[in-house]
Amino acid sequence: MPRIIKLLFLKEITEARRDKRSLITVLVISVFIPLSAMIGFYVQSVMKDKAETIEYGIVGGQNDPALIGFLNARGFKTTDGENDDGVQLVIPDDYRNKLATGYVPRLTIRADFSDSTEAVRKLEKSLKAYANEIGLSRLVARGVSPIVLRPFTVNVEDTGEISVLTRYVAPMIIYMFLMASIYALMPASIDCTAGERERNGTFPLLLQPLPPISIPIGKLLMLVVTGMIALSITVTTGFIAYSNVSLKGFNLGFDMSFLNGIFFLLIALPTVMVLAAMMMGFASFAKSFKEGQAYVGLATLVPLVFVGAGFALDQSWRPYFPFWSETLVLSNLLSGEAITWLPWLMTISGYMVIVGLCMWWMSRSMRRQALHSQ
């Protein structure tokens, strides 16, 4: 049996590596996904960086020097007059008069929002803080304690060892890595099932002295290797990109060592296996490659449904939930947090049962399908 499976695997992998559709998809998708994520993070980091280094043009700064002092004390770099490229704060000439007589003056922020969202948000927040300061000083002047407006204060302490950003971003990155393997598996999984059926290629295999289960196992191994190659390229590209591109203070705090890369792939292996088995299972219902594309499209929704449903679950159950389990383990791995293995082991045991059922079902259905196409 192992010799036969090896022969079938070699046959399948030879066919897959010569199939341009599969090869190009693996290469393009596995490089494109981490790079596109990297570009997204880079754009965000540039905007954050811009908010900290940008010079704010102040029009009418003479109308409230205290405000300019307040902003400078909070790290804003300001220049007098208009600043065509950046963010401008306009203090109208009637500002001081209105403020003194109890009217509400209006300050204006002018900027290209497509380019300066973070800088505008930061300025707006500081202006609100300044307005709050003025309000409080007015209360003090009237003999009212500022405590009236601030019955209590809130002190937020982050007890986690990793940043909020890392916790937020890590599952997103892992999800993208898994999507890379799903999309890389698509053409190969359709071609080795529905495509082969369309070409009547299954029938000659069934006429050979092969245990029926060996045929889907050989195909599954080919898909797992294809998926893992795609994932390896994705992880390598991602690790190189995140390690070498300056994110300008957007520190994800990931541990991107070689050893972690290996662990990442090992932890992702059962997920790739169950995805490959499911995609094969769905595609095997189809009689042609085109039909298979529609069915495998449905298979890719399965992880999305589980991920979505996981949000409705109590947090304590998520480590046992499909596609959440490995995401949490991988997230902890990247963040350097302690990993609890038991829930993950339980989840992948369930995956192996699904893989086994898919193989059993395919070995039974192949003969019937091949005879029907005769």
Next chain:
Amino acid sequence: MIVTRGLKKSYGKVEALKDVSFHVERGEIVALLGGNGSGKSTSINILTGLLKADCGSVEIQGIDPFRDPTRARRKLGVFPDKLGLFPNLTAREHLAFFGGVHGLSGPALETAVDETVHMLDMDSIAGRLTKGFSHGQMVKVALGRAMVHNPDYLILDEPSRGLDVFAIRQLRQLLLRLRDGGTGILFSSHVMQEVEILSTRMAIIADGLICAEGTAPELKEKAGAPSLEEAFMALVGKGHRDA
């Protein structure tokens, strides 16, 4: 010896085989002669263990192909109705893969592949992917695939369809050589000339029944017809009436 006795097979209300019995010994060529939908392919699918007969029995050197398909198929080389080649494998890789599946490996496999390539005159195409092959070239690969492991019996489902006259002559010579080497060959066809030249014996099948069995002269005599085609028409007609 391949022996089938009283095979019956129905698909729902359709009786594909009503009573099919024949045998094939090693060193002989037996033709299964019949029109479209007569039950030839169903008989072959039962022989290879893909289908279970509703009634009757099949033995390939004493092995029931449905109960022990792996052992039975080791004795067989099958050329199916639809060729089903793998377009991204070369002709040589096809032969090596199917030889390997039948247990050949190492130098024995290489020798078997080389001999098959030479026997089928495939030297010029052996290293090419089959996706660009003509029908004749694909038939050669499918034939090579069936015989690379030197099986005891060859089962060929209309092997000459779509071949030009040169390829048909080459195929005939090959099958006669294999027969002389001790291979038992069962082939289905509806080309009378081919059947008459090649077969040691023939079984005429119509509407799922074996109407007649024997050598070409025996069948002609039985039908009182001057040619095999006339004999076939007469015997099939009789079979139809009997059915």
